[in-house]
Amino acid sequence: xxxxxxxxxxxxxxxxxxxxxxxxxxxxxxxxxxxxxxxxxxxxxxxxxxxxxxxxxxxxxxxxxxxxxxxxxxxxxxxxxxxxxxxxxxxxxxxxxxxxxxxxxxxxxxxxxxxxxxxxxxxxxxxxxxxxxxxxxxxxxxxxxxxxxxxxxxxxxxxxxxxxxxxxxxxxxxxxxxxxxxxxxxxxxxxxxxxxxxxxxxxx
Amino acid sequence: xxxxxxxxxxxxxxxxxxxxxxxxxxxxxxxxxxxxxxxxxxxxxxxxxxxxxxxxxxxxxxxxxxxxxxxxxxxxxxxxxxxxxxxxxxxxxxxxxxxxxxxxxxxxxxxxxxxxxxx
Numbered sequence: 001x002x003x004x005x006x007x008x009x010x011x012x013x014x015x016x017x018x019x020x021x022x023x024x025x026x027x028x029x030x031x032x033x034x035x036x037x038x039x040x041x042x043x044x045x046x047x048x049x050x051x052x053x054x055x056x057x058x059x060x061x062x063x064x065x066x067x068x069x070x071x072x073x074x075x076x077x078x079x080x081x082x083x084x085x086x087x088x089x090x091x092x093x094x095x096x097x098x099x100x101x102x103x104x105x106x107x108x109x110x111x112x113x114x115x116x117x118x119x120x121x122x123x124x125x126x127x128x129x130x131x132x133x134x135x136x137x138x139x140x141x142x143x144x145x146x147x148x149x150x151x152x153x154x155x156x157x158x159x160x161x162x163x164x165x166x167x168x169x170x171x172x173x174x175x176x177x178x179x180x181x182x183x184x185x186x187x188x189x190x191x192x193x194x195x196x197x198x199x200x201x202x203x204x
Numbered sequence: 205x206x207x208x209x210x211x212x213x214x215x216x217x218x219x220x221x222x223x224x225x226x227x228x229x230x231x232x233x234x235x236x237x238x239x240x241x242x243x244x245x246x247x248x249x250x251x252x253x254x255x256x257x258x259x260x261x262x263x264x265x266x267x268x269x270x271x272x273x274x275x276x277x278x279x280x281x282x283x284x285x286x287x288x289x290x291x292x293x294x295x296x297x298x299x300x301x302x303x304x305x306x307x308x309x310x311x312x313x314x315x316x317x318x319x320x321x322x323x
Contacts, residue, residue, distance in 0.1 A: 022289075030308045093308075094216065097223065110216040113287075116260070117307050120287040133292040138213075138262060 008195045009042065012164075015198065016040040016181075019125035020166050023179065026121040030114055031092035031170055038167040044160050047150060047182075053163075054080065054146035054180060064149045065115020066140045069123050072132035073183065073190035077123065079115040081177035083143055086111050088173060112139040122179060130194050150182075162188055207233040209252035211243040211269070212285070213261040217309055221256055221285070224314035240264030240272075247276040254321050257302075259286035259293065267293075270300050283317055285309065 004012065020037045028035045045053065054062070064080045081089065090103055090110040098106070116139040127134040142149045164181040183191055206229065210221045218236045225234055235250055237243035241264050243255070255273055259266040266284055273282060283303035286293065297304040305317050 026308060029310050090216075094220065106216055106219075109214055113214040113216050113307075116214075117287040121289060124289040124291075127290045127292065131291075133290060136260060136288065138260060 004042075004192070004195075007199060008192065011195045011199050012042065012191075013040050015126060015129055015195075016122070016164055016166070018129070019122035020179070022125050023118045023122040023166075024168065026117050027114075027168065027170075030117065031089065031173075033092065033170050033172050036169045036171065040164045040166050043163050043165070045163060047161055048147075050161060050163055050180075050182065051146040051150040054078075054149070054178075061144055062146065062149065063111060063141070063143045065112055065119070066142060066149070067115065067119050068137045069134045071134040072127065072130045072194055074187040075123075075191075076182040077119040078149070078180045078182075079118050079177065080149070080180065081111075081175070085175045085177070089114065089170075089175060092170075092173065108141045112141045115139045115141070118179065122181075129198060160185065162191075205231065205233060206254065207235065207250065207252045208254045208256065209235045209237060209243060209246065209250065209280075210256045211237045211240065211261075211266070212256070212258035213238055214258070217258065217285075217307070220309040221314065224309065224311050225318075227311075228314060228318055240266065240269030243269060244272050244276065247273065251277055252280050254317075255280050255282045256285045256305075256317065257282055259284055259288050267296060267300070270302060281321055283320070285313075285317070 020040060024035045024037045061083045062080050063083045063086045064078050067077050069075050069077060087103060087107055090107050093110055120136060123134050162183045166179045169176045208225055210218050212218050222234050225232060237246055239261050257266040270282060273280060283305055284297050285305045285307060287307040289306045294304050303320055305313055
């Protein structure tokens with residue numbers, strides 16, 4: 001079983017915390033509202049457990065924007081909302097200038113762009129801290145259960161994946177969702193090296 | 205007459221850029237392209253003064269399009285307008301001699317781009 005030392009765990013949470021701060025700021029600019037985000041929660045689970053957990057709170061379909069990042073380490077990144085909140089988020093983004101029909105027509109593209117901004121803003125912090133570049137794929141928009149969403153990524157990992165999950169909340173509009181990052185074992189090995197070099201830099 | 209070419213695969217991003225640019229500079233002509241290839245094709249009949257260029261697009265990405273846009277339209281000022289806010293990308297923009305602005309596209313961000321263009 002893969003494990004992080006206490007120091008590695010702390011460093012990972014700290015690095016993602018900074019990224020989360022950037023992502024919260026970006027989301028706040030998009031929706032022109034205060035956005036609160038939780039401290040990243042780290043868990044080691046099977047992919048099936050992750051799929052179950054990701055949709056569990058909603059108990060229904062969620063909409064997700066997925067992006068894969070590669071480079072210093074590889075990760076799948078997801079921004080997820082309850083499906084019925086997505087139009088409201090798009091409305092907050094574009095203001096009152098569009099009719100409901102136009103808004104619905106643009107929903108998928110708008111959500112993809114929101115995901116693109118939030119996920120990139122989070123990942124950029126990690127890339128900048130490592131001094132290395134991460135290449136992101138184009139954002140993919142998906143709707144379904146946690147299983148549908150993870151299943152569509154085409155990965156068939158049997159082993160354990162590490163998830164970093166961050167809740168966010170746009171309180172005034174009762175909109176909540178989360179950002180999740182999944183890393184498989186080879187990616188965890190790369191990430192551990194990355195954390196160790198970060199720690200070496202911090203501790204001198 | 206100032207002409208701006210907004211190059212972004214995201215329709216919502218093009219729409220927001222157009223909306224804020226038109227509010228701030230009603231006399232400007234705003235053209236749109238959905239990809240690097242589309243932008244380059246449009247330059248046969250269009251001479252933009254300012255190009256707002258997304259980075260991560262299907263087909264030719266923004267950085268790959270820069271040289272080709274500069275070759276066809278050497279006087280155009282180019283600004284990367286992207287969600288990819290990594291230092292490496294900002295450094296590359298500096299090396300290419302083009303501007304950099306981070307998404308999301310907001311009124312303030314467009315104000316800043318217009319101010320930089322006026323310098």
